[in-house]
Each structure stands twice: as C-alpha cells, then as structure tokens.
Amino acid sequence: MSVILLLNIVGYLFNRIQNFKMKLRHIFPLLILVFMVKVKSNAQEVAGHAHYAVLRSTDSINNSPADLSVINAYPFVPKVAAMMRFKLEFTTTNSMFNRVKTKELEKVSNEDIKTTETLVGYRDTSWHDASYFYSFDRDLRKGPGRKGLILKTRNNFDWKISDETKKIGEFTCYKAKGDRVISYREGGEYKIRKTPVIAWFCPEIPVTFGPVFARDLPGLIFEFQYDGIVYGLTDINLTGKADIAPLPNKEILTKEQWRERLYKLAKELNVPYQ
Template sequence: MKKLNIKVVLVLLLLLNTISLTAQELYGKVTYKQRLGEKLNDSIANKKYGDVYKNTMDFISESIVKNCDNFEYNLKFNRDESVFVGIKKLQNEADKGYKLAEKFSRVDDVFYLNIKSSQKLVQKESFGELFVIEYNLSDIKWELVNKTKVINNYKCFMATTTKIVKNSKGIFKKPVIAWYTTEIPLNFGPKGYGNLPGLILELQEDKLIFYATKIKLNPKKSIKIVKPNKGKMLTSKEFELRMKKVSKNLWIGR
C-alpha cells in the first residue's frame, strides 16, 4: 500500500513538473486577421454626408469596408514578452483606397508587452512624428464574463473592459471584448491587450475585430522579439499633453 502511494505521489509530481515546464517553455506566433463588426460595417457603409463632403466621405467609407479584411498581423511571444505587428504586403502605391484603410487600421503601429515589468510600449506615428509611448498594464481593468465559445479548437472565455479615448472633441468610452483561452497559459493578445488568464484569440476594439487564423506553438524556428526603440519616448500622460498642445496649435492656425 505504501509503495502504491509513493508511486501515485511520484506520478503527480511528474505531471505537475511537466505542466510547469510546458508553461515556462511556451513560445510561438499567432497570425490574426481583422474585420469590421457587422453593425459597425453597416454604419460606415450607409452613413450619409452633406453634399459638400459626400463624394469624399463615401470614397473613404467604401475604401475601409472594401479593404479592411485584407490586413494581417503577427503576435510573437515567449513566457515574458510579446510584440504585435502588422504584416507588410506589396501593394500598388497608387491604390488610395488601400492606403486609407491602412491608415484607419493603423497597421504600422507596434505593440510590445513585458509581463514581468508590467510594461506596455506602443510605437506609433502622430502628426508626422514617431513616438514610443509607455503604458502600465495595470491600467487595464478586466471583467471576466461567464460566456464561452470555441475558436480554432480552443475553448475561450469572455472578458470585457473599457478603452478611454481623449481627443480634441472630448472624452469617449469605447467597449472592448476579448476571448481568451486558458489552454495557452500566456497573458498576451492583439494590440497590446493582455494580463488575462490565457492568450487572447479574438478581440473587438471599437470598429475592428481581430481574430486568430494560425497558431504556432514552440516552432522549430526560434522566435525573436524586438522591443520598439525608434521614436521619441514618452509616458502616456506626456503623449496626451503633447497631442493636446499640437491640436490646439493646429486649431489656432486655422
């Protein structure tokens, strides 16, 4: 009986060590595509504008709806870090519709997370200048929801939060919905979202939905994560104040 108990304990210890080791060694890459939410898609496509701007705004709306599904992104990650970047594709530079959709989707933005240091960096261009903006992961407050669905054969759980957007028009609250899987126990996701009990396989932020199409765990080829370092480094508060100042100057200059 004692021998049997010892064997059971040894097997349990071996299983626990294997699970721990698996979590520690997890690394890989997830490819995401994007689409417009159905209602939001309709609101953009069917929005009516005044005669003065109608042709221009109709062209912008149609370009976004037509091209939005064409963009792909890669999320590369290891145990502690991740980087989310758009996949650049060869495109006709004269295709203005594609370029407009690219700007709308902000394909050039780079999102970096470091779970150990609770650091989030966003590299983005604004008013013709490149910035690296530092955020704190603890700024995102998730609410875990008792809803599930299957994505790419992974059982996913729902979580929600609110994104606060501040601009010259005021302060806006926009809902964010994430679907994460505990079967991949890493705290990352699209667009710098994370800090959930598993990898985010689908994310809706404002008008866009990002959804996983390919998941590669522990591939033979090593995963290299490059921390964004090109651009002026600012805290989120410094960037907010800078944008207020630039917007004010532009308004005065009109």
C-alpha cells in the same frame, strides 16, 4: 414554534441554498480557469507566434453615425481589410505585433492601405511588456513624422470575465468584456471616453497579450472586438521561441509627458491647444 413560522424558516433556508448554488455555478469555472493558468505558467515558459485577420463592419449597430460617414467615404476599406494579415510574436513576458505582407495587397495603392490601417485601428508595429503597451507617435518638434518617438501606455480595460465559452479551432476560449478608456482634452480640461471591448482568450496558452493594443487577460487573446472592428486568430504556432525585435532607439514618453510637451509647443507657437 408555529407551523407557519417553521415553513417560513425552511423557505428562507431553501432560497439561500439555491442562491449559493447559482453563484457557485458562475464562480467555479473562473476558479478552475485561474488554477489552470497558474499551473501552466509555473510549469513552463510559452513562446511562439500567431496570425490574425481583421474585419471592418459597415452596419449601424457596431458603428456610430460619425464612424459610418467615414466608412462610407472610403468604400474600399472592408475589402482591403479582408486582405490584411497580422502577426503576434509572443513570450510570457513580452510581445510584438505588426502587419505582414500579402500578395493580395501588392495591387492595392499605398494610400488605400494606409487609410484602411487607420480605420481598423492599426498604426504601426507595437510592443507589450508586463507593464506597458509601446507604439510609435509623432514628435511635433521635429515635424509631422509618424515615427518621431515611442509612446508607452498602460491600457487598463477593467475586464469582467464570464463563464461563457466557445471553441476557436481546437481551443476553448472564454469571453471577457471591458472598456477601452481614452482621455482627451476639450475646452481646456481633460475628459474620459469609454469604448466597450470584447475579447475571447485561451487559458491553455498563459500569455497575457493579444492583437493591436489588447492585453491583461489570463490567456492569449484569440479574438478582439471594438468599434465595429474584429481581429480574429487564423493560426498559431507554439515554437518555443519568438522573433521579437527590440524597441527602436527612440525617445520613450508616457502619454502625460507627451501631452505636456504638446501643450508647451502650442504655447511657444501661440496656437490654441484643446
């Protein structure tokens, strides 16, 4: 065997070992993460509640031109959003998320509060279980009422978990990136729009839920970012119990069933449905 060939073989093996070590460096924290969650999940049930604050950015980096034009039309939104607080009641199998009353908001008009809620992605009380996200929606057959029925969706974010960490309070949180997938009808056909989302979750608390519609990570979601909106944990209390109200006694539909109903209603009224 020539010296040149031997050197080439040694170089090849060295590069393979280095590549393997680099991959192991990124994979190992995630394996530890999965192990931690599994052990904790088997050890005990977790329950309690967490409070969140919300921020609404007004910069051009985190907002589209269309979003900026809306925000500029309602300049009070960032200030009112900073006054808002939200509560997540959770167990390992379900959760409930809603806005709580604060003294600061007592002097704000109901109209401004509703506008701000819309622009921070909050609609009303919502629930999660192992399979679905449940939220109020309209039943147009009964008029424009906001709470006409319950809509259930799966909200698959296709999360990509990294080994990047940061401390939030005394807890170590891991970063995950994904996409919020929204389907809509345009020109008689359904299309898909994806919005990037970022979450920081804590595997020390083996709960798969988070604020608003965030879910499906191996740990409680402490921080959730999308569309210039950031929900961040302010405090957490692991009480061993959670005050989760049952789903209201309303009709529950999937998104597909809701759309089909809307299509039939539009046809009956002879109005275009896009």
